Amino acid sequence: MATKHEQILQYIDELTIGDKISVRQIAKAMNVSEGTAYRAIKDAENKGYVSTIERVGTIRIERKKKENIEKLTYAEIVNIVEGQVIGGKAGLHKTLNKFLIGAMKLDAMMRYTGAGNLLIIGNRTKAHEYALKAGAAVLITGGFDTEEHVKKLADKLQLPIISTSYDTFTVATMINRAIYDQLIKKEIILVEDILTPLEKTVYLRTSDTVSQWHSNNRETKHGRYPVVDQGMKVQGIVTSKDILGQEMDTQIDRVMTRHPMTVGGKTSVASASHMMVWEGIELLPVVDDSNRLEGIISRQDVLKALQMVQRQPQVGETIDDIVTSQMLLTQGKTKGEDFYKIEVSPQMTNHLGTVSYGVFTTVVAEAASRILRGYKKGDLVVENMTIYFLKPVQIDSILEIYPKVLEVGRKFGKVDVEAFSDGLMVGKAMMMCQLIDRQ
Numbered sequence: 150m151a152t153k154h155e156q157i158l159q160y161i162d163e164l165t166i167g168d169k170i171s172v173r174q175i176a177k178a179m180n181v182s183e184g185t186a187y188r189a190i191k192d193a194e195n196k197g198y199v200s201t202i203e204r205v206g207t208i209r210i211e212r213k214k215k216e217n218i219e220k221l222t223y224a225e226i227v228n229i230v231e232g233q234v235i236g237g238k239a240g241l242h243k244t245l246n247k248f249l250i251g252a253m254k255l256d257a258m259m260r261y262t263g264a265g266n267l268l269i270i271g272n273r274t275k276a277h278e279y280a281l282k283a284g285a286a287v288l289i290t291g292g293f294d295t296e297e298h299v300k301k302l303a304d305k306l307q308l309p310i311i312s313t314s315y316d317t318f319t320v321a322t323m324i325n326r327a328i329y330d331q332l333i334k335k336e337i338i339l340v341e342d343i344l345t346p347l348e349k350t351v352y353l354r355t356s357d358t359v360s361q362w363h364s365n366n367r368e369t370k371h372g373r374y375p376v377v378d379q380g381m382k383v384q385g386i387v388t389s390k391d392i393l394g395q396e397m398d399t400q401i402d403r404v405m406t407r408h409p410m411t412v413g414g415k416t417s418v419a420s421a422s423h424m425m426v427w428e429g430i431e432l433l434p435v436v437d438d439s440n441r442l443e444g445i446i447s448r449q450d451v452l453k454a455l456q457m458v459q460r461q462p463q464v465g466e467t468i469d470d471i472v473t474s475q476m477l478l479t480q481g482k483t484k485g486e487d488f489y490k491i492e493v494s495p496q497m498t499n500h501l502g503t504v505s506y507g508v509f510t511t512v513v514a515e516a517a518s519r520i521l522r523g524y525k526k527g528d529l530v531v532e533n534m535t536i537y538f539l540k541p542v543q544i545d546s547i548l549e550i551y552p553k554v555l556e557v558g559r560k561f562g563k564v565d566v567e568a569f570s571d572g573l574m575v576g577k578a579m580m581m582c583q584l585i586d587r588q
Contacts, residue, residue, distance in 0.1 A: 152439065153181050157189035162198060164209045167242040167307075170199065171206060192438070200224035202241065205234050210242040221245060221327060223286055223309045226267065229327050230320050235294060236310035237286070237303030245286065248324055250317055251276055259283060267324075269317055274299060281308050290317045340421055341414030343454045344435045344444035352377055352442060355384055355402035359395045362387060375434040376405045381441045383434045385409055411436045414443060422451045426530050426583050471496060472508055473515045476550070489516050489550040493542055503541040504548070509568070509576055510536065516552040517564035517580040524557050532561075533581040540575040548575075560584050 157179050161170065175186040190207060193199045201207045202224055210222050224241040227234055234241065244265070251258050251270030258276060262268055264284030270276050272293035280287050281302050289295060292314040303310045313320055351365050352375045366372060372389035385405035395404055411434045412421050421433060425448050435444045476489045491512060499505040514531055521529060542548060549569045556563040561583055568576035 153179070153185055154189050154192070154439070157181065157186060158193055158196075161189070161193045161209065166209055166211050167239055168209045169206050170209065200228070200241070202227045202234065205238055205241070208238075208241055211244070221324070223267070223311070225327070226288065226324065227309075227311055229323050230288065230311070230313040230315060232288070232311040232313040234309055235289075235312050236300035237281075237306065237308045239304070240286065240307035240309050243286075243307075243309075248288075248321070250321060251280075252317070255279065269320055271317065277310065278302060281306055281310075284308070286310070288313065288320065290315060290320055338418045338454050339414065340412050340416045340418060340435055340446055343418060343450050344414065344446050345450070346444045347442060350375070350442070350445050353387060353401050354378070355400070355405075357401045358397065359392055359399045359401065359404065360397040362392050362401065363397070373432045375409070375432075375442055375445060376401055377442050383409065383411055383436055383440055383442050386432070386434070409434060411440070412446070413437070418451055418454045421446060422455060423530050425451060427532070468496065468508070469511050472511050476512065476515060478519075479549075486551070489519075489552075491548045491550070493544055493546045493548060495544060498544050501541075502544050504546075506536075506539065509539055509542075510534065512548065512550055512568070513566045513576075513578045513580065516550045517566055517582070520552040520554055520564060521557065521562045521582060521584070524554060524562070529562065529582040529584050531580060532583050535579045537577040537579075540573070542570050542575050546570050558584075 157175060160179060161175070164170065170190065172183050172186045172190060175181075175190065176183045179186065190199065194201055194207070198210060199207050200210045200222065205227070208224060210224055221229075222242060222244050226232070226245070227241065245267045246265035248267040248269055249261055251268050251273065255276055259279050262280050262283045262285050266285035267288055268276070268280040268285050269288045269290060271291050272289065272295075274296050277287045277289070277295045277299045281299070286308045287303075287310045289310065289312045292312060294312060295310060300310060315323070351369050351371070353361060353365070355376055355378050362374065365374060366389075374387055375383055376385040376387055378384050384402065385407045386409040387401055387405040391404045391406065410424060410428060410430060412424070414435055414437070424430065425433065431448050433446050434442055435446060437443055472491070475494070476491045479488055479490050481487050493504050497504055497508040513536070514534065518529060547570065551567045551569070553565045553567075554562065555565050561581065564580045564582070566578045566580065567574060
């Protein structure tokens, strides 16, 4: 049976897009305390199907699909620019296709303004009205207001008019940054993107017997299953090793491994892969905040996802992407002494103008990873890295990175990395990795 928290979430999820909700309203409708209602609304906000806006309240918005994550809702725009909604509140749940800056004559501006747009403009009332009639929302900069008849038009058309104290350039930068951050998030695959959902997950209950494990094994050909109690909370994992030599009528909770490692849906696949490799785990239960089973992921699921990420074109570059893309392989004077060159750009420095510790760590890890992949095909995870020392490296300097494989086995690799600038050693590091076959 679903808990009160889950019932409230389901109730909110079934509301019409654009509906306004409040703690008091939910508490009354679901016959729960205001504290319980508040926690459920916050959880719904984290899951992305409500948005809370200052001076407006909480509204039901459309949950964005992964492939469409770069599109922001007008409600999100209000929060990004710290704005105030002065009209068209009913349209806050809608998404915008693009934004444009109104820095031209009215007739020229209208040629570029259409449905699903956001016009960023100052106190030009006529432009506000024309934009709304063209199907666009309006963001007024400089803290200006608009006329009452324009606000009424916005309410009628359900297109928001937002006022912010920031100037046009700052607002455009803030929105662009938010879209860029969304694009980076889009590239990060989460456990919820690859899991086998609950309805397709084979699991056992603590009250089941070993004979049920054998029945599931014959049907699925798998040997590992999560074990749940009557409330669907994960209690353990049972594998073929646990079953070996057990009587058919032995209860599962007597042979299972208790307190198994679990992950949440918002955990990144990269983090899950580290857990599985380090702990030698083949299957992880995926749970919600209450430890209820939501599905499972296997090591094969994780490896396929990581390989897919490597084939994807970059859309929103992180600092790591910028650093690694600038590392150039250079042929050494003698055979086997190839090294990597990278110029220290402003983005790679700290407030003192020298290469940052984080960037140096990225460079070391990338150089070691590249050389190991030359020895053994497959994926790897960093197990341990020790940086012995790091001398200041100035902006615009050239770093030369010399990775040297000390030892490589079937499932591990050890690499020594030395960094030079102007002929002087500026850093030295040792990295240990676990290697994963792509099978």
